[in-house]
Amino acid sequence: MPKWNRRSFLGTAAIAFSGGVPRLFADGRPPVTNARATDGDERFEPDWDERLTIKVGTKSGDLVGTSDKVIQAAVDYAARLGGGTVELLPGTFTLRNAIYLPSKIRLRGSGDDTIITRGASEAIALSADSDWYDQEITLAKPGGFQVGDGVTLTAKNADNGSNIVIKRTLVAKSGNRFKLDNGLRKNVWLTGMPQCSSLFPLLTSEYTSDVVIENLTLDGNRANCTNLNGNYGGCIFLQDCNRYTMRKVTARNYNGDGISFQICHDVVVEDCHSHDNTDLGVHPGSGSQRPLIRKNKLDRNSQGLFWCWGVKYGLAEGNRIDGNRRYGISIGHCDTDNVMRNNVVTNSGEIGILFRDDSRGADFWANRNLVENNRIVNSGGDNGVAIDITGKTTDSRILNNEIVEDRAPLNRIGIRIGADVGKVTLADNKVSGVSSNVQDNRTAS
CATH class of the missing domain: 2.160.20.10 (Single-stranded right-handed beta-helix, Pectin lyase-like)
Incomplete structure (x- = not known):
């Protein structure tokens, strides 16, 4: 099983920005020389020989x-x-x-x-209004959408005409009605010509x-x-x-x-x-x-x-x-x-x-x-x-x-x-x- 440890994640992303030399505790605290796995300490951890x-x-x-x-x-x-x-x-x-x-x-x-x-994308218009607090949408037809699909909802804001873009996952359905993994938090009204696309x-x-x-x-x-x-x-x-x-x-x-x-x-x-x-x-x-x-x-x-x-x-x-x-x-x-x-x-x-x-x-x-x-x-x-x-x-x-x-x-x-x-x-x-x-x-x- 390959060797893997948390430090290897930081080797490029963190040490590269410090010239290859970790600069720790410039305030005078002593360096950590014998790290142990300590509950809640995410900064230092032993260099384990094997992880999952x-x-x-x-x-x-x-x-x-x-x-x-x-x-x-x-x-x-x-x-x-x-x-x-x-x-x-x-x-x-x-x-x-x-x-x-x-x-x-x-x-x-x-x-x-x-x-x-990924497969080809599909876009279908919505057939019912959904308010900002709703967690569901209704499509004009079910199309090829399935529970578990990633989707992007797009519409025009009814007040100012700006673009609305919402990414969600379909988690349940009944006919053309689909429940979303999270609430909309924006009004998706038919006046904004909303549609649901299989984009992610x-x-x-x-x-x-x-x-x-x-x-x-x-x-x-x-x-x-x-x-x-x-x-x-x-x-x-x-x-x-x-x-x-x-x-x-x-x-x-x-x-x-x-x-x-x-x-x-x-x-x-x-x-x-x-x-x-x-x-x-x-x-x-x-x-x-x-x-x-x-x-x-x-x-x-x-x-x-x-x-x-x-x-x-x-x-x-x-x-x-x-x-x-x-x-x-x-x-x-x-x-x-x-x-x-x-x-x-x-x-x-x-x-x-x-x-x-x-x-x-x-x-x-x-x-x-x-x-x-x-x-x-x-x-x-x-x-x-x-x-x-x-x-x-x-x-x-x-x-x-x-x-x-x-x-x-x-x-x-x-x-x-x-x-x-x-x-x-x-x-x-x-x-x-x-x-x-x-x-x-x-x-x-």
Whole structure:
């Protein structure tokens, strides 16, 4: 049985951010040198030689099956015993609902031979009003929905026209009436044209920590599923989680994002391949602190790496970002104090690296970010830009980058600086093959 311990979860997600040396008790308390299992002490625990491993397979294993139910049973069992490894053997698992990950779990596959996918999605209109306190919906027809299915309810808010998006699980039914696992907490009225869709992330979690997902393939069946916005779904979708590590995971063909995490801290995405998703390859979501995005391949998404709102103190390093339809990297609203280093960004449809303009607040721009030692090749169409700094972005450092255009120069620009941009430090960048190496519109205003 493989060795597994809680420290291994933290090896990448925590120690990596302290330079490989745990810095404990700087206040003078003595270090812990002989840890014991003490009730309620989650910070220190002995380095056990063995912990629980459950093998799940489509033909053999401790648990056998091909659905979400068998994987969910395994992770829940391991969590009940304090954590452990769920090993997915070679085979294809087809989900009708997301796998909900508890804390202190390692979900490990067999690389390309372990595939988690889903069937085609279905959408049916609701035929009765449901109030915010209700825990049931009524469909115009039952369709193919079953008890246990993951669903997304969408509607327009009757008061202001905003979008309502609610993710739930169907837990009981009578005819076209379905009970939900939790109350709605929003009005889902027929005036808002509500519908129920069989849409869900493949792997998901909320308010959990210390989880590793590694060495498996997630396929979203994009061609047969409608879109689920990356603020709610993806091959992997996390909300309010800490210390997750995703390593050697393929996230592909999702009608939405490949990997998305919202208000999640110390997340590591390493050696993953997120490709051919409708929306974002990797989406460090709003408020996420200290993400580490390293040595990934992000290919043929709408955008490769999208820093969302208020992502701070992150590092994107050594990634290969190719053929994304809009931007290779996009950074914007309050995304400050991040580093993008040693990445190769090629064949972006519009812009290689974009500093977004967000003028809705007093200081919503991506300030104090470092772009260093990147190689940016063939960005955009005839008017393409390799690095585009817009809005009132300030204190940007663009250092030692190589910008290459090996097509005709046309109207292409190496580095473009908007008229209202603040301080920008440019140094030792090498630009070739464009019509304008640096277009600084501040000097023209």
